[in-house]
Amino acid sequence: MGASAHAPTAVAAVNDDAFKDIARGRIAVWWFLASEIMVFGGFITCYVLFRYAHGGWEDAARHVNWKLGAVNTVVLLTSSLTMILAHHAVKVGDKQGVKTFLGLTIALGLTFLVIKGFEYHAEFAEGFTPLSGLFWSFYFLMTGLHGLHLLVGIIINLSLLVMALRGTIWACGDRVELGGLYWHFVDVVWIFLFPLLYLT
Amino acid sequence: MATATPSEIRVGAHHEPHLGFLRSYVFSVDHKVIAKQYLGLSLFMALLGGAAAYLIRWQLAWPETYVPGWGYVEPQQYNAIITMHGTIMIFFVAMPFVLGAFGNFLIPLMVGADDMAFPRLNMMSFWTLFVGSAVLIASFFVPAGPAAGGWTAYAPLSARPIYTGVTWGQNLWLIAVAIEFASFLMGGINFLTTALNMRVPGMTLWRLPMLVWTELIAAVLFMLSVGPLIAGAFMLLLDRIAGTSFFVPDKGGDPLLWQHLFWFFGHPEVYVVGLPGFGIMMEIIPVFSRKPLYGYKTIVWGMIAAGVLSFVVWAHHMFVSGIDPRLATPFSITTILISVPFAIIVFSLLVTLWGGKIELTSAMLFAVGGLATFIIGGVTGIFLGSAGLDVYLHGTYFVVAHFHYTLMPLAIFGGFAGLYFWFPKMFGRMMNETLGRIHFLATFICFNCVFIPLFLAGVAGNPRRIYEMSSYDFLKPAQPLHVIATIATLGLLAGQIPFIINFFMSLVRGRKAERNPWHANTLEWCTDSPPPHGNFSQPMVVYRDPYEYGNPDAPKDWMAQNEPPAAPAPLGGGQIRRTGTR
Numbered sequence: 001m002g003a004s005a006h007a008p009t010a011v012a013a014v015n016d017d018a019f020k021d022i023a024r025g026r027i028a029v030w031w032f033l034a035s036e037i038m039v040f041g042g043f044i045t046c047y048v049l050f051r052y053a054h055g056g057w058e059d060a061a062r063h064v065n066w067k068l069g070a071v072n073t074v075v076l077l078t079s080s081l082t083m084i085l086a087h088h089a090v091k092v093g094d095k096q097g098v099k100t101f102l103g104l105t106i107a108l109g110l111t112f113l114v115i116k117g118f119e120y121h122a123e124f125a126e127g128f129t130p131l132s133g134l135f136w137s138f139y140f141l142m143t144g145l146h147g148l149h150l151l152v153g154i155i156i157n158l159s160l161l162v163m164a165l166r167g168t169i170w171a172c173g174d175r176v177e178l179g180g181l182y183w184h185f186v187d188v189v190w191i192f193l194f195p196l197l198y199l200t
Numbered sequence: 201m202a203t204a205t206p207s208e209i210r211v212g213a214h215h216e217p218h219l220g221f222l223r224s225y226v227f228s229v230d231h232k233v234i235a236k237q238y239l240g241l242s243l244f245m246a247l248l249g250g251a252a253a254y255l256i257r258w259q260l261a262w263p264e265t266y267v268p269g270w271g272y273v274e275p276q277q278y279n280a281i282i283t284m285h286g287t288i289m290i291f292f293v294a295m296p297f298v299l300g301a302f303g304n305f306l307i308p309l310m311v312g313a314d315d316m317a318f319p320r321l322n323m324m325s326f327w328t329l330f331v332g333s334a335v336l337i338a339s340f341f342v343p344a345g346p347a348a349g350g351w352t353a354y355a356p357l358s359a360r361p362i363y364t365g366v367t368w369g370q371n372l373w374l375i376a377v378a379i380e381f382a383s384f385l386m387g388g389i390n391f392l393t394t395a396l397n398m399r400v401p402g403m404t405l406w407r408l409p410m411l412v413w414t415e416l417i418a419a420v421l422f423m424l425s426v427g428p429l430i431a432g433a434f435m436l437l438l439d440r441i442a443g444t445s446f447f448v449p450d451k452g453g454d455p456l457l458w459q460h461l462f463w464f465f466g467h468p469e470v471y472v473v474g475l476p477g478f479g480i481m482m483e484i485i486p487v488f489s490r491k492p493l494y495g496y497k498t499i500v501w502g503m504i505a506a507g508v509l510s511f512v513v514w515a516h517h518m519f520v521s522g523i524d525p526r527l528a529t530p531f532s533i534t535t536i537l538i539s540v541p542f543a544i545i546v547f548s549l550l551v552t553l554w555g556g557k558i559e560l561t562s563a564m565l566f567a568v569g570g571l572a573t574f575i576i577g578g579v580t581g582i583f584l585g586s587a588g589l590d591v592y593l594h595g596t597y598f599v600v601a602h603f604h605y606t607l608m609p610l611a612i613f614g615g616f617a618g619l620y621f622w623f624p625k626m627f628g629r630m631m632n633e634t635l636g637r638i639h640f641l642a643t644f645i646c647f648n649c650v651f652i653p654l655f656l657a658g659v660a661g662n663p664r665r666i667y668e669m670s671s672y673d674f675l676k677p678a679q680p681l682h683v684i685a686t687i688a689t690l691g692l693l694a695g696q697i698p699f700i701i702n703f704f705m706s707l708v709r710g711r712k713a714e715r716n717p718w719h720a721n722t723l724e725w726c727t728d729s730p731p732p733h734g735n736f737s738q739p740m741v742v743y744r745d746p747y748e749y750g751n752p753d754a755p756k757d758w759m760a761q762n763e764p765p766a767a768p769a770p771l772g773g774g775q776i777r778r779t780g781t782r
Contacts, residue, residue, distance in 0.1 A: 024317045028395045031423065035385050038427020046431065046446075046457060054452055082472050130444055139445040141434065 013020035029178045033185045036149075040189050043145070046186065047138045047196065061200060063117055063128060069198040072115050073190065079108035083157075083180045090169070090176045098176070103159040105183065109154045116147055139197055141183045146193060149186045156182065224686045227327075228559030230733060231304050235328050235776025236626065237620075238300030241326075245292040248691055251434035252285035252390035257650075261679075261686030263668040276365060278667045279348035284340075284781045286351025287373065288434055290473065291380045292333050294611035298476040299384065300329070302618050303391055303415040305626060309724035309731060310409045311764075312400030312740035317393035326385035332379035339372035347373035348664070352466070355447030355458040359439045374437050387417035401725075402742030407761070409495065413500055414479030416471045421507050425468035444540025448470050463514035471510050473516040473607060475503060478545055481567040484621050485549055487720045488564035489556025490757055492747040494550040502541035509538040519590045528587035535585035542578055546571065557750070562636025562717075563621035569644045580655070595665075598658025601651040608647060616643070616699070624717050628730045629710030637704035642695025649688035651680035722746050724760050737746060 051057050082104040089097030120140075130140040156179045163169040168174065225233060231668075259273040267273060273281070273310040308316055316322045339346040349358035353373065361367045395408065395416050408416075435446040445451035446616065447458045486493045493499075515523055515531040549571055558564070580602040584590045593599060623631045657678040662669070668681070669675045716725040721744070727736050740762050748759040755766070759775075 020294065024393050024397050027397060028318065028321075028389045031389045031392055032385075035388075035427055038424055039430050040427075042428025042431030042461065044460070045428065049457070050454065051767060053454070069637070117759045130438070130442060134445065137438070141438065141444075145434075 023174060025174055025178050025179075028154065029181050033181065036185065038143075040142075040192070042198065043138070043142050044150065044192060046149040050134060050138070051200075054134070057135045058200075060128075060133055061197070063123070063126065064139065064198050065122065068115055068119050069194055072112050073194050075108050075112045076187050076190050079105050079112070080184050082108065083183045086160075087113070087176050087180050093170075095164075095167075098164045099161065102164055102176075104158055106154055106157050106161065109150055109157070113147060113150060113154075142193055143197065146186065148188055149189070151188050153179075153183050209597075211319065213664065227323060229320065229323045231308050231316045231322060232626070232735075234322050235301050235303075235305035236757040237326050237767045238296045238304060238329075239626075240331065241333060242293050242296035242301060242441045244295070245288050248337075249285055249293055250286040250696070252281045252288065253689060254693055255281050256285060257682075257686040258561055259667070260669065261683045269365070270415075275667045276345065276348060279350075279364065280346045280366070280369070282355075282665075283347045283350055283373075283671045287336065287347070287377070290351065290469070290607070291377060292329075292336065294385060294473040295380075295608065296329060297615040298473060298480070298611050299415065299418060299494050300326070300387065301390075302480060302615070303419075305622065306409075306413055306724060307415055308396050309727070309735055310412050310722050311395060311398055311403055312723045313394060313398035313735065314734045314744065316390040317398055318390055321386055322390050322590060324500060325383045325390070328383035328386065330381055335372050335379060336376035336761075339344055339376065340363075341417065342368040342372065343450060345369050352462055352685050353436070353458070354462075355436065355439070355453075355455040355563065356449065358458075359436060359447045359453075361440070361456070371437065373505050374433050374440075378433050381430055382531060384419075385426065386424055388423050391419040398742040400742055403723075403761075407742060407745055410482035410496070410499065411476070411479035413481070414475040416534070417507050418475045421468045421475075421510060421710045422472045425472075425511065428461045429465035432458055456518075456521060456523070459518050460514070463517040464511070466517065468507070470603075470606065471506060474610040475506075477570065477610030478503075479561070480614045480618040480621070481549060481571055482545075483722070484563050484567040484617050485552050485571075485721075486747045486749055487621075487718050488559045488561060488567075489553050490559075490750040491552055492745070492749055493548070494551040495544070496747070499545055499548050501660045506538055506541035509534055509541070513538055513583070516585055516587075516590065520589045522595045523678065525587075532585055532587045536582055539578060539582055539585070546575060546578070560637075561620070562631065562633055562640055563718075565637060565640040565644075566613050566617035567689050568622060569640060570609035570617060572609075573613065573644070573647065574609035575606060577602060577607075577637040593658060594619070595663050596658035596744040597654040597662050597664050600664050601654035601658060604651050604654075605682070613643070616640075621718065622724075624713030624730050625704065625764075627707055627710075628713050628728075629706050630713050630717065631706040631710060632702050635698045639695060639699040639702065640693060642698070643653070646688045646692035646695055650685045650692060653685045656684055657681045657685075716760075719759055721748060723761055726760055729743040768782070 014074055031077060046154055047078075083100045086093075086101035089101055128136050130137050160169065160179055162177070208752055220407065228237075235638075255270055255273055256278070257401075258267045258462070259278055287478075304316070304322065308314070336346075342365045344365055346366070347353065347358070348364045348366050357363045358370055361370070361647075390658060397413050399408075435444070438444045439446050439448060439453070445452045445453040447455050449455060458715040482493055482499070493515055493645075513531060513535045515527055516535045519528055541558070555567070560568075580598070584593060584599065584602060597692060620631055620636055623629070658664075660678055666675075670679065713729040715727065715729055717729075718725070721738075723740055723742070724731070726740065741764075742761045743764055744759055744761050746761055748754070750757045753760065
């Protein structure tokens with residue numbers, strides 16, 4: 001047996017261990033995001049396979065408003081930028097910057113949801129509902145779930161903003177980073193949904 | 201040498217906080233209490249699942265007769281009972297037993313930590329599971345009864361109420377299972393973070409006890425496989441509630457898609473339940489053989505290989521579902537390939553036993569008995585992996601016997617082995633060995649007498665999923681086999697009575713356990729039985745591999761992981777003896 005191991009080597013060994021340097025919160029959030037990727041991955045794979053197997057979805061897909069979708073893509077990408085700037089502000093200790101950029105991120109997230117709401121309204125007015133065929137079922141399910149995730153992200157950022165306003169955020173600054181990881185994830189999901197639902 | 205990081209400083213004595221009853225026993229954040237809650241929940245649900253097995257078997261042996269303690273089993277009831285038996289046993293017995301109870305209890309203790317990385321999340325994952333169980337039990341009492349589309353909930357049977365006549369039962373089933381998934385995803389965060397991040401100095405990844413490895417791999421497999429089924433469950437629920445048609449063919453949906461989503465999860469799930477069972481055996485067999493575990497690293501890599509392969513075998517559950525025959529061959533190959541890592545584990549354990557000083561305690565009996573029965577399950581799996589043979593066997597009792605022969609040895613035999621082994625650590629008292637051995641003999645003999653006849657019935661072509669077989673002439677020759685299986689089931693259920701007596705008697709009147717009653721090496725044996733709040737009274741440092749048993753050069757035949765080396769390393773430092781664990 002490896003009975004020759006002696007104390008100093010043994011102790012040093014674990015401190016060389018790369019995993020122990022990763023903050024717990026980060027492991028947890030990445031775990032959560034990985035499981036979320038599998039959920040959205042499941043939806044997206046089902047959608048792609050269905051669309052591949054059954055023709056005639058182009059006619060339905062033509063009715064979504066790609067222009068508003070494109071605007072929303074820009075809005076969401078910009079919100080990822082402001083989120084990164086908020087994280088940066090935490091790092092450099094810019095108290096005003098944290099509040100500003102968290103506020104901007106929240107505002108952009110809400111803008112996305114409002115635009116999405118107008119889209120839904122127009123589609124319902126034209127008579128397209130989740131029951132109007134498989135494309136619409138997938139469209140409303142995936143964008144709806146994405147919207148819910150965005151709403152959760154907005155709530156997380158709101159709680160961070162409250163902490164920033166109270167000044168308590170400096171004790172746990174990595175929370176902005178962790179909230180940011182989630183925010184970017186929601187953004188990336190949209191990067192997949194936009195071409196798959198609007199551009200094909 | 202680096203200085204200690206904050207997580208290491210956290211390890212150490214904690215004052216027992218004076219919390220009320222609710223915070224100490226109900227909404228506790230202590231991983232040991234949570235583990236016992238998982239244990240209690242799984243044993244309670246096992247009673248329900250066992251009762252379902254009793255009704256199923258009675259109906260199959262003596263169709264449409266009065267079942268003592270229940271009444272007559274109606275056809276619709278039979279479908280519902282068989283659905284609930286599978287669902288309860290997999291999701292609410294096996295998973296809370298081997299993952300919830302043993303994972304929660306042992307991961308922090310074995311890595312030397314004071315608790316899980318996120319104690320409140322840990323509490324939440326148990327109570328989420330509790331809600332899931334409550335929803336599932338509630339589904340028994342809604343109008344039209346519980347889900348009756350099989351534990352796999354195949355669409356379109358599950359997608360429209362008209363097919364099974366079940367309305368809210370199936371919806372609640374979906375909700376309960378989704379809640380259960382959420383619970384174990386939360387639990388997995390703790391498993392991973394604790395095992396990676398909270399190891400004490402010296403506890404490198406290659407010194408982790410096997411149980412931690414298996415729980416870790418199981419948690420990752422679960423996380424990576426369950427997502428698409430959660431997506432599918434959403435879609436199925438919408439099909440039922442909102443009227444979409446993802447899985448309903450008449451509006452362009454595809455029922456086969458559900459099977460793909462289900463088994464993409466379902467096959468890794470077998471290993472999620474199975475690997476921790478192996479982990480328990482791999483802890484127990486070296487202890488009672490007084491030998492190091494053979495092939496530690498090979499086993500770890502084998503399990504990782506099995507985990508990766510488990511994502512590309514799912515279609516072997518669908519050989520008879522009308523998939524493209526060109527798909528069948530690659531899935532046959534991967535399925536047969538996946539038996540290689542499991543053969544590695546089995547042979548490593550056999551070699552570990554070879555020439556050891558074997559001591560047949562109840563724990564060891566269950567571990568070795570489970571290993572032996574698993575071999576039958578594994579070998580019959582190779583039969584089913586080959587697509588040509590599977591087409592004949594898949595719809596028969598052969599498959600029923602096969603999956604009971606894989607899951608029961610790992611989850612139930614393994615779980616019982618673990619319970620006999622760690623009961624002293626969990627509750628501070630020893631279990632009664634005589635009752636334990638009676639329990640083992642009854643379980644082992646009766647289990648084999650239930651399922652060997654079912655193998656035979658399956659090979660004879662007896663289809664499964666039939667409510668009443670006596671009306672088919674071609675099934676009459678198989679009927680005696682079903683009678684044997686049912687009588688053995690009664691024995692199997694009665695055989696659990698000594699366990700129940702033993703469990704509760706030992707809780708109250710068992711002999712007080714010392715710290716290390718089995719002379720085992722891993723860190724949980726280096727603290728009190730049961731461990732205090734915070735687990736260890738002094739910070740742990742690990743110097744050794746987990747399985748240093750029976751070293752003839754060592755002063756005693758076990759060397760705990762925290763035992764400092766007696767002498768400094770020899771000059772020149774090249775004298776590394778490599779027997780056993782590597």
